[in-house]
Amino acid sequence: MAESPNGATSADPRKIVKPVAQGEPILQVRGLVKHFPITQGILFQKKIGAVKAVDGVTFDLMKGETLGLVGESGCGKSTVARLLMNLESITAGSVLYKGDDLAKLSGRALKAVRRNIQMVFQDPYTSLNPRMTVADIIGEPYDIHPEVAPRGDRKRRVQELLELVGLNPEHINRYPHQFSGGQRQRIGIARGLALNPEIIIADEPVSALDVSVQAQVVNLLEKLQNELGLSYLFIAHDLSVVRHISDRVAVMYLGRIAEIGTDAQIYDHPTHPYTQALLSAVPVPDPDGREHRERIILTGDVPSPANPPSGCRFRTRCWKAQDICAEQEPLLEIRKGLSGLGAHDSACHFAEEKDIVGAA
């Protein structure tokens, strides 16, 4: 159990849980599954199927690192975030925080662990309660977890947090609508930091922001990581932003991880056809560089997660697909015949290195 007998009410929530060294796994996700039932009938509901939003996802998040989770809409990346935040119940699989299975914790120990995993939301316009002031919004975590900060200390803490995220600490009595999108996102980040978490799950934290403001927020997130030793699970659809901020990257497709590896492995030595297609589709702000790049244009749409293809889920859009792809599900493993940076986990029977970005 994570709880130690002495520090249960300590002001520093981290004292209750055991320390983890830099680079060691802090969060281990094993075979995570989430199926949303499709039901029929109003009073007597009958299950007629399931949307397989997340269907067996396994990865580690190391202490102090940023793991990027990329994929297109409907691939299940946001559901992963909601499962980790306990906002949805897990259908199968487990989440281990420093080796402890979250499903087996309860009561105060669970609350302490939960406190250490916080979230930053995508839309700064809807994620802040319009009827609360900034002080109330950022101070709310302390109302819910009063053991973290004594009452009299809260205003000071809120102001420190505002300063930390680059906002004027005098603005604590303002309301969200008085701030711009980028500033609101900073408020959202400050709220996420209030309980001194170790892990921040950021679900598309910059995709709703203007380009010139995106860079500010990305830089802020990097600065906070350096100063506070945070681990990020950074979920995004924008591969460029993910490349910039991530140490490792996992590519998701239809509820599964297609490929996972370090930043250089995924971007410069991708081996899964989906990753390659995704990378080649990213618009590059350079009319000259464009011409040297090969573009892979995928046909068709992502199949419905209620009825995913058999075997490899990408096969319906894949140009390498053969019979084996429909029959046998490719495991996420280091594929034979690949060496160097190409040798990383890839869920493709015909994994093969291909330089798409052209900067290697």
Added chain:
Amino acid sequence: MTTIDTKNKPEGSGPAAAAPLLEVDNLHVEFRTRDGVAKAINGVSYDVSAGETLAVLGESGSGKSVTAQTIMGILDMPPGHITGGEIRFHGKDMLKMSKEERRKIRGQKISMIFQDALSALNPVYSVGFQLAEMFTVHRGMSKKDAKLKSIELMDQVRIPAAKDRVNDYPHQFSGGMRQRIMIAMALALDPELIIADEPTTALDVTVQAQVMDLLAELQRERNMGLILITHDLGVVADVADKIAVMYAGRIVEQAPVRELYRQPTHPYTKGLLESIPRLDHKGRELYAIKGLPPNLMRIPSGCAFNPRCPYAQDVCRSEIPPLHEISVGRGSACHFWETVMEGEVRG
């Protein structure tokens, strides 16, 4: 699945010499609200010729969409007020036209593609019906002919099995397919000019590329003018002939696409290019333009960009820089454009 090489658009493919299809000339638009007057557009001029693609680039509040809405005549008035300028279509000022004349241009000569296809299509009618309606109402076709024409159009925008899907409803299509239907509707009456307002922003990257390619191809085939409104420097690089960058209701830089990316002449454009993370190089810290886009009710005096600009001097706070002509079709609204031009773009 196809693998194709990036299409290579010959430089200056647009018939630059011909008279422009559409000219926006010193347009001013403001919104009068209870809280004050927001100056959304403060003297915007640009033009598009047949077969040419103009990209209008800007962040939210830059006035890029308001300009488009003013051209289409779909601006909410009030609170919007056009306080000056002309919009000439084939040389004729549309702002002085009667409602009837404008209605004839809208949809038939100039049509628009919106960002959110789901809300732009009527959910209670099948897509086939909505397409066919264009032909029955505007072209007086019989229902049967109109339906055949709709299927043809859906084929053209490459909706697979168009014949079987013609009676489907908008929600039964995926985001990319819906955007194709929007494109089909915009094309239905053979317009001369299409205004596409963030046509691919709501789509996934792999679908984005498909839709953008389709749009560019149809435009070339039909020799239409295309105004592409976007916030994404990446999307534009590929398809535009020329780019107008907007900031606080003004055009701050205008240039043929290559020049703009190779050698920006306005600090805002340069800052934008530097602040986007790129796939092909991993920098340490992203360059960030400091500060925030201005409040349109209190646009800073002088150059609107001056509080955020690393090049700003006293003159920038007092004098609004005109759009200096650098070469033909290339201009910068910066007092120090020469200095900016010399500087390297850090990626």
Added chain:
Amino acid sequence: MPDMNKQQREQLPTRSDEQPQSAIELPGMLLADEEGTTLEKRGAYSAPDARGPQDKPRGAWAEAWRELRNSPSFYVSGVLLLFLVFMAIFPGVFTNIDPRHCPILDTNQDPSGDHWFGTNVQGCDVYARTVYGARASIIVGVATTALIVVIGGLIGALSGYFGGWLDTILARITDIFFGIPLLLAALVFMSSVKDRTVWTVVAALGVFGWMQIARIMRGSVITVKKSDYVVAARALGAGTPRILGRHVLPNAIAPVIVVATISLGTFIATEATLSFLGIGLPPTEISWGADISSATTALRDSPYQLIFPSIFLSVTVFSFILLGDAVRDALDPKLR
């Protein structure tokens, strides 16, 4: 309204399908006028007058109040209602005549210096009775509204927030009550009660009049429940009471207030109808409805005793409906 702030959204580049995107880039939304996100940028927006009215912290309620104060209908209805409420509380200020003093000899008189509105069949002063009648009407209106907000609000909130079988059951109960006409139900209810007072009327109207509030509350709670800030509160580990009390209800209550204000007027009218039908307040109570009812017998000889209470009744109902309109405009600028 719960999504009032959406109006102020910029047109954002966003990929989320479920977000309503306005195709219009309204500059009224560009109210971001902080002095730069970074602290060192203080005063970057040059002019010292850059500190506009936006600088005062203003919540959504304060915003609505400011909106109200700009609304002519709010002033008109407000003045009328203040006057009527004052009359209901202190009728003695307006008249020295005892409304229950009815010299039969003065029956059916036309308006005069002594009797401004004339007298009725029994010889009571119509003006005095009209003044005193305000109390019953306003108590019925206000108390019934309070009651339906409590009943309907509770049922709607529970039903919307918890959903599932609770919602199914509560929704069916609401539907059943919806099927019963309010006036008919109140008639039956009143006729089965022995001692009719103002409070029995309130109970009758309240028990059969809460359904609309419940439905609106349910819909509103469902919308708010899904919003990101509620998810954010859950992610922080907030419990149900906090989520309901701090996040859901404050953001879901606005449409309920609007409907409640408007229905206040209709309850007053329904009470008058009940009294007119002789099944509302007992004859010992003074009420506009009862007086209108008894005036019908002498309509041809002396119409005044019908006209004056009717005018007061109409003005009161009108004022509340007008107030409701003003409140709706203030809380939901989109509907204007």
